[in-house]
Amino acid sequence: MSHKVKNILANVSYYAISVSIAIIVMIPFFWMISTSLKSKGALMALPVQWIPEEPTLNAYVQVFRKFPFLKAVGNSLFITISYTLITILSSSMAAFAFTKIKFPFGNGLFKVYLASMMIPTQVTLIPLFIIMDRLQLTDRYASVITPSLFKAFGIFLLVQNMRSIPNDFIEAAQIDGAGLWFIYRKIMLPLTLPAILTLSITTFMDSWNDYLWPLVMLTDRDKMTITLALNTLNGQYATEYNVLMAGSLISMIPIILVYIGANSRMKTGIMVGGVKG
Amino acid sequence: MSKQKKKSGKNKLLQALPFMIPSFIGMIVFSFFPVVISIFLSLTDWNGLEKLTVNTIFEHFVGLENYIKILSGSEFWRVLGHTLYYIVLYIPLVFVASMGIALLLNKKKKGTMVFRVMYYIPVLTSWVAASLIWKWVLSPKYGIFNQILAILGISGPGWLTSEVWAMPGIVLASVWKDMGFFGLFLLSGLQAIDPTYYEAARVDGANKFVTFFKVTLPLVTPSIFFCLIMALINAFQLFPQVQIMTEGGPNGATQVMVERIYTYGFSYFKMGYASAYSWLLFVIIFVLTMIQMRLQNGWVHYES
Numbered sequence: 001m002s003h004k005v006k007n008i009l010a011n012v013s014y015y016a017i018s019v020s021i022a023i024i025v026m027i028p029f030f031w032m033i034s035t036s037l038k039s040k041g042a043l044m045a046l047p048v049q050w051i052p053e054e055p056t057l058n059a060y061v062q063v064f065r066k067f068p069f070l071k072a073v074g075n076s077l078f079i080t081i082s083y084t085l086i087t088i089l090s091s092s093m094a095a096f097a098f099t100k101i102k103f104p105f106g107n108g109l110f111k112v113y114l115a116s117m118m119i120p121t122q123v124t125l126i127p128l129f130i131i132m133d134r135l136q137l138t139d140r141y142a143s144v145i146t147p148s149l150f151k152a153f154g155i156f157l158l159v160q161n162m163r164s165i166p167n168d169f170i171e172a173a174q175i176d177g178a179g180l181w182f183i184y185r186k187i188m189l190p191l192t193l194p195a196i197l198t199l200s201i202t203t204f205m206d207s208w209n210d211y212l213w214p215l216v217m218l219t220d221r222d223k224m225t226i227t228l229a230l231n232t233l234n235g236q237y238a239t240e241y242n243v244l245m246a247g248s249l250i251s252m253i254p255i256i257l258v259y260i261g262a263n264s265r266m267k268t269g270i271m272v273g274g275v276k277g
Numbered sequence: 278m279s280k281q282k283k284k285s286g287k288n289k290l291l292q293a294l295p296f297m298i299p300s301f302i303g304m305i306v307f308s309f310f311p312v313v314i315s316i317f318l319s320l321t322d323w324n325g326l327e328k329l330t331v332n333t334i335f336e337h338f339v340g341l342e343n344y345i346k347i348l349s350g351s352e353f354w355r356v357l358g359h360t361l362y363y364i365v366l367y368i369p370l371v372f373v374a375s376m377g378i379a380l381l382l383n384k385k386k387k388g389t390m391v392f393r394v395m396y397y398i399p400v401l402t403s404w405v406a407a408s409l410i411w412k413w414v415l416s417p418k419y420g421i422f423n424q425i426l427a428i429l430g431i432s433g434p435g436w437l438t439s440e441v442w443a444m445p446g447i448v449l450a451s452v453w454k455d456m457g458f459f460g461l462f463l464l465s466g467l468q469a470i471d472p473t474y475y476e477a478a479r480v481d482g483a484n485k486f487v488t489f490f491k492v493t494l495p496l497v498t499p500s501i502f503f504c505l506i507m508a509l510i511n512a513f514q515l516f517p518q519v520q521i522m523t524e525g526g527p528n529g530a531t532q533v534m535v536e537r538i539y540t541y542g543f544s545y546f547k548m549g550y551a552s553a554y555s556w557l558l559f560v561i562i563f564v565l566t567m568i569q570m571r572l573q574n575g576w577v578h579y580e581s
Contacts, residue, residue: 011386018381018388022395028453029398031421032410048424090299103293104286113300116308120514120562122535123555124311126542127318130329131310150303180292209403211517212535216543227405234409234521241413248406255401260394 036060036246043241059242060250066237069247071222072229076208077254079141079225083148083207084200091154092196096184098155099162100170110159117152121212129216143217144225148207154199161195162188201262208255226251319343319553325546343553353557356532359444363533364512366448371455371508372501378460383467396457404454408521411450412437422449440530443523447531450518455511459504466500467493506569513561534558 035043037055063069097103098110128147129138137143165188173183189196214225224232230247237243321337323329347353378396382389399407414422415436423433436446474496478488516535519525525532525540534554542551 014381014384014386018392021378021381022392025396025399025453027421028410028414031414035413044419048419048421090303093296094300097293097296101289101293101296103289106293113304116304118563118566119308119312120559122514122538123315123559124308126548126552126555127311127314128307130314131306147303147307149299150307155300205401211403211405212539227403230405230409231521244409245413248409251406252402256398259401
């Protein structure tokens with residue numbers, strides 16, 4: 001009996017703590033949504049209205065009126081999807097060559113790739129701006145997409161993964177007359193699917209939420225990503241928090257959908273990839 | 278024999294070539310060239326307006342002057358002090374919060390999946406959106422944070438408008454944004470612990486506290502350590518939250534390294550000076566990475 005009481009108490013305290021943390025985490029979001037439904041006048045009303053007394057969707061209309069926000073969403077989607085696809089393609093190809101072709105100087109080159117991870121992006125920012133400026137690529141999508149060609153972390157992650165795939169698979173396929181591209185596409189990619197999915201999600205998030213790089217490269221309002229659009233709105237309408245909060249909420253929706261979608265896909269991915277070696 | 282080996286090597290190189298081309302070109306253009314250019318730039322007083330050629334680098338060559346100027350001036354040390362202020366507040370807070378989250382999520386109870394997603398939403402939010410939200414949350418008069426403090430009977434400070442409280446405000450936003458990330462990272466560390474250790478501790482009659490400090494904590498130290506270094510490296514690269522929430526203010530109280538690099542490079546166009554600044558940042562991060570590699574073999578407890 002006392003054991004049962006103890007159990008109930010443990011459960012109650014567990015959920016009490018979990019819910020408290022969840023509330024603390026959610027309060028800023030609650031405040032964002034509440035503010036986005038306020039009129040400009042209600043922002044500075046005292047006492048502060050936790051829930052708007054006269055809720056209005058005006059701020060959402062304003063976001064699209066004050067900035068080509070829909071275009072920014074489109075830009076972000078285009079840039080992020082291209083960025084992620086190129087990262088996955090380029091990284092998986094390099095990882096395949098490093099682990100399964102074993103070409104001369106491969107190990108040395110891999111070390112150079114790894115070493116490049118230690119260079120913070122701030123070091124390459126200024127020279128890259130100059131290079132992009134010279135190539136007349138600033139204010140073009142290419143300036144923010146092309147760096148995806150070389151993502152050392154992605155290559156590192158996939159090399160770790162592909163190493164664990166037995167060479168027998170590849171030798172067997174080669175005896176059957178399969179070419180390297182066939183092996184890459186039909187054996188390596190499917191077998192490393194969980195790792196590729198993980199890399200896709202993190203790359204998608206990083207690219208969608210990136211700030212410093214696009215800030216330097218894109219100044220044309222029509223080319224801006226959604227984070228830059230928010231940044232510009234903040235510069236021009238710094239006190240209109242209802243508009244800023246509406247924009248922030250819109251910017252969060254796609255990434256949350258991708259995360260939830262990927263999370264459910266990931267479980268199936270792990271099952272598909274879980275071939276016994 | 279060796280001739281044959283050479284030939285097969287050449288063959289392999291040709292086979293690997295098409296797979297390596299994209300990343301190799303990327304590495305040269307986006308990493309190698311910029312690093313070389315940056316080293317030379319940091320030795321010049323180039324102002325970013327003239328066209329940059331090998332000649333301009335020679336014309337504007339000033340040797341180590343930029344580095345000497347930065348290191349002998351008071352600004353760099355003040356900026357470093359701001360970062361340390363951030364670290365001293367941020368590291369303990371984020372550690373306690375993320376360890377708490379990891380321990381909670383590690384319990385096999387109903388609903389942990391929902392909490393997991395909830396704790397992770399701040400991580401998914403971009404820093405731009407998060408900074409805007411927190412700027413408004415921390416608004417001294419109209420923000421919800423001081424409202425909550427008022428309910429608790431505390432009169433809240435001016436946060437981002439105060440030289441003393443601006444950095445703690447940025448720390449609050451950062452802890453809120455990062456604790457889910459580190460929490461899930463530590464969780465994976467906890468889940469990797471072999472359950473037989475707990476079994477053995479239970480058989481030996483260890484209570485919950487002893488089990489936590491003698492079994493869980495030592496076994497999860499590699500993860501904790503990894504998080505610590507990651508958090509430190511991130512702390513030195515602090516930027517979007519500062520740029521959006523305070524722009525380095527009030528009165529320079531939240532100026533940090535990357536903010537300085539950005540301001541010198543793209544507001545004042547002192548590209549050489551900014552490059553030198555960025556290499557000093559590199560040195561700090563490099564030292565941290567080296568410490569990490571060294572200590573990893575030392576006091577961190579690995580399961581053998």
